[in-house]
């Protein structure tokens with residue numbers, strides 16, 4: 684086992700299973716590995732100094748690009764739907780239409796604001812969004828070892844790309860599946876492109892992008908990272924999968940959700956704002972440990 688597994692944030696239902704998967708993946712070699720990660724609250728911090736950090740959507744919601752009236756409406760949506768998103772007492776099929784409702788209403792409000800593409804970089808720079816500590820090693824190490832990183836996010840692609848670009852780690856081994864903004868000829872937001880990705884339809888998103896997984900057919904070993912149970916479906920498009928190691932960040936409503944996370948993720952990181960554990964796993968998989 685790697686030393687990072689002794690960190691107090693680490694919980695595992697079956698440590699032996701984790702060890703077996705990691706050994707099998709390391710033996711197969713890093714050229715058989717691909718990483719699939721969620722973005723908001725997985726690659727980015729959930730909180731800093733006791734204050735919540737923004738999601739991609741929140742970066743816009745809190746910015747000068749939206750009017751005060753719109754801010755209030757978006758906040759009302761967040762206060763209504765976020766508790767539903769993280770309520771583990773409600774079944775997914777009951778929550779799913781409500782998540783579609785949230786994303787659809789929020790996107791419609793954002794479109795009404797006539798947001799300009801040119802202003803996105805500034806609002807990201809001025810936001811409180813932060814990649815988790817250890818991000819530099821995470822992104823650089825994957826790049827150095829030519830391991831593909833798929834970022835699969837129900838956030839906003841244009842915003843998340845900008846966060847990563849400003850951190851200077853948007854390397855060519857990265858692909859993004861997300862909700863991208865559609866701008867008119869004057870650079871004004873007029874819609875969101877393609878099929879909506881929300882928290883509970885990542886399986887459909889993965890299957891729609893079968894071409895990506897076809898290209899990675901020679902990489903049947905997957906490291907998956909997420910913060911929601913909906914993220915567990917992000918690897919559903921992977922072809923001929925041999926091993927999958929799932930790391931889940933449990934950021935909020937810890938006591939209520941811990942058991943379901945332990946039942947679903949191989950490694951659960953409780954209120955851990957860093958990428959120290961995923962980095963330890965990566966170093967092990969690439970033979971650097």
Ligand SMILES: Nc1ccn([C@@H]2O[C@H](COP(=O)(O)O)[C@@H](O)[C@H]2O)c(=O)n1
Pocket residue numbers: 721722723724738739740741761765768785786789835836837838882
């Ligand atoms: N209007 C919205 C809709 C969703 N969110 C949050 O974004 C997160 C989705 O992004 P992932 O990268 O985690 O897939 C999700 O957890 C929602 O809470 C939002 O803030 N505003």
